[in-house]
Amino acid sequence: MIRYLLMILSLFAAVAACDSGGRTPVVATNVVITAPAPGMPVAAGYLEISNHSGTAIRITRVSSPDYESVEMHETVVEEDVARMRAIPLLEIEDGGTVVFERGGKHLMLMRPIGTPDTVTLNFYSDEILLLSVSAEFTTAVD
Ligand SMILES: [Cu+2]
Structure with missing residues (x-):
């Protein structure tokens, strides 16, 4: 059995282009960052992103001050083999x-920068910061 312990330190959304009246336009929930396996330079992140901005948003880039590179991927099964594919752009309708x-x-x-135990993820639409999320690593226990 695998049990995941999650602690979200802080969770906030930056203001998107067409915020009106104080409603949070882009919201992240259920943020999970799995601790990397020993000796592996790769961690995985899972979350849900909801768009209440009043218009479609396009996530074109994800970055982190704690990792050299963050990519959006999708696992697809082709001929019974699971493969990962990069998602260059992700659109979320209003x-x-x-x-x-x-x-x-x-x-x-x-490629972690140092030894982070809290990870911040920034989601961009071109140069506009749509969403910033910080979470601790989860601890996976077999
Ligand atoms: Cu992947």
Whole structure:
């Protein structure tokens, strides 16, 4: 059995281009960052992103001050073989939610900078910061 302990230190959303009246335009929930396996320079991130901005948003880039590189990936099964594919651009319609989860879309965090125990993820639409999320690593226990 695998048990995941999650502690979200802080969770906040930056202001998107067309915020009106104090409603949070882009919201992240269920943020999970899995601790990397020993000796592996890669961690995975899962979360749900909901768009309440009043217009479609396009996530074009994800970055982190704690990792040299963050990519959006999707696991697809082709001829019974699971493969990962990079997602160059992710559009979320107004009112829509995109789910990053095990076996589906996920974030790959590559090459840690130092030894982070809290990870911040920044989601951009070109140069506009849509969402910033910070979470501790989960601890996976077999
Ligand atoms: Cu991947």
